[in-house]
Amino acid sequence: MEEIKTFENICNLLRNHSYKVTPQRQTILQTFLEHVDRHLSAEEVYMLVKHQNPEIGLATVYRSLDILAEIGVLLKNDFGDGRSRYEFSRKDEHHHHHHLICLRCGDVSEFDDDWLESLETVITKRNHFKIVDHDLKFYGYCHKCEETL
Amino acid sequence: MEEIKTFENICNLLRNHSYKVTPQRQTILQTFLEHVDRHLSAEEVYMLVKHQNPEIGLATVYRSLDILAEIGVLLKNDFGDGRSRYEFSRKDEHHHHHHLICLRCGDVSEFDDDWLESLETVITKRNHFKIVDHDLKFYGYCHKCEETL
DNA sequence: TCCATATTTGCTATTATATGTCAAATGCTG
DNA sequence: CAGCATTTGACATATAATAGCAAATATGGA
Structure with a gap:
């Protein structure tokens, strides 16, 4: 049973994992929200x-x-x-979604x-491989870029 | 109509693209074969x-x-x-295959x-996104690692 | 076969993303 | 509010990959 991800709930989640709720982490969190x-x-x-918060350091961002x-x-x-890219993980998905990546913009x-x-299931049986995660990406051109090509 | 990828055919392919067939490129090619x-x-x-060929430079490998x-x-x-990983592209596939990546070994x-x-086809219509390529990866544990876990 | 030349090579320096180090600062529990 | 483990910020470092350049070389034509 997972809570909805409000600012306050995530702060509590941090505390529950014995991480401190610092102003830097709050700012970063707010930015994502x-x-x-x-x-x-x-x-x-x-x-x-x-x-x-101009004082914040890059390493802190990475760590957060x-x-x-x-x-x-x-x-x-x-x-x-x-580079790695982060997105908010929404609680209402049992399996994560996939991405359409525009090669132009x-x-x-x-x-x-x-x-x-x-x-x-098929792969597990056929290849003797226990799957725990997958990653599917489609590369192409989004509506906007396709129009102005 | 693509040729089968023998050493000689690839050398000709290089020449056809006005790339020179150097000993370094031959060695690298042979290694892949x-x-x-x-x-x-x-x-x-x-x-x-x-x-x-101990004389070969890292930059040359990257360029080749x-x-x-x-x-x-x-x-x-x-x-x-x-890091990027390279594999021989076999001519007999119209669409490329997918990968099962063992998280342990x-x-x-x-x-x-x-x-x-x-x-x-479905995605193209539903999302107004012109797909030109895709990439599907499964992460998990191979037969060997699963046994000794 | 040899020449001329544009390509290629190897070395080194550089870029870019990300992580490690460590003293100083600070959130949190009692 | 006091003590302390955690966290921060600045800097150094690690790693993959690319850029620059003089010297070497593959190749098409004489």
């Missing part, structure tokens, strides 16, 4: 939080993102652009689906 | 080729792998371990399937 739809890199988060991913608040993604949209599960 | 089943990183290729990928001889993969096995194509 203001950009639930984005897939931010550490560097991008760093830029955003510096507006609210690590922790938030560890306790299940964020998901760490690799879209092949050489870099925009990432999302795509939900469940049929991979049935496939996993 | 001797390890068709592996998914080698640039660093691993570097180590292997140094046995045959780039070229071989560009002309379709190799496929560049990202398995999330922080790092072994990569392969898995062929076609059903993603029909899904692409």
Whole structure:
């Protein structure tokens, strides 16, 4: 039974994992709550939080993102652009969604689906491989870029 | 109409793209032909080729792998371990295969399937996204590691 | 066969993302 | 509110990959 991810609940989640709720972590968290739809890199988060707190260090951002991913608040993604990108993990998905990555503007949209599960059963039997996670990405051109090509 | 990828045919392919057939490129190519089943990183290729030609430089390996990928001889993969891994691209696949990555020993096995194509049609219509490529990875434990866990 | 030249090589320096170190600062429990 | 383990920020370091450049070389044409 997971709680809805409000600011307060996530702070408690931090405390429950014996992590301290520092102003830096709060700022970073708030930044993500203001950009639930984005897939931010550490560097991008760093830029955003510096507006609210110019004293914050890059290493702190990296460490905070690590922790938030560890306790299940964020998901760490690799879209092949050489840096990790984090997104808010919504509680209402039993299996995570997949991504549509635009090769032109870099925009990432999302795509939900469940049929991979049935496939996993087949693979497990056929290849003697115990699957614990999967990652599906589609590369192409988003509506906007396709129009102006 | 693509030729079968023998050593000689790939050398000609290089020449057709106005790339020179240097001893370094030959050594690297030979190394891949001797390890068709592996998914080698640039660093691993570097180590292997140094046995045959200790004079070879790391930058040359990177450049050669780039070229071989560009002309379709190799496929560049990202398995999330922080380095690119290259594999021989076999001509007999219209769509590329997918990978089963062992989280314990790092072994990569392969898995062929076609059903993603029909899904692409659905996504294209539903999300207004023109798909040109996809990438599916399964993470888990291979037969060997699962036994000794 | 040899020449001319554009390509390629190897070395080194550099970029970029991310992590490690450590003294100083600080959230939290009692 | 006091003590202390955790956390922070600055800097150094690690690692993958690329850039720059002089010297070496593969190749098409004489």
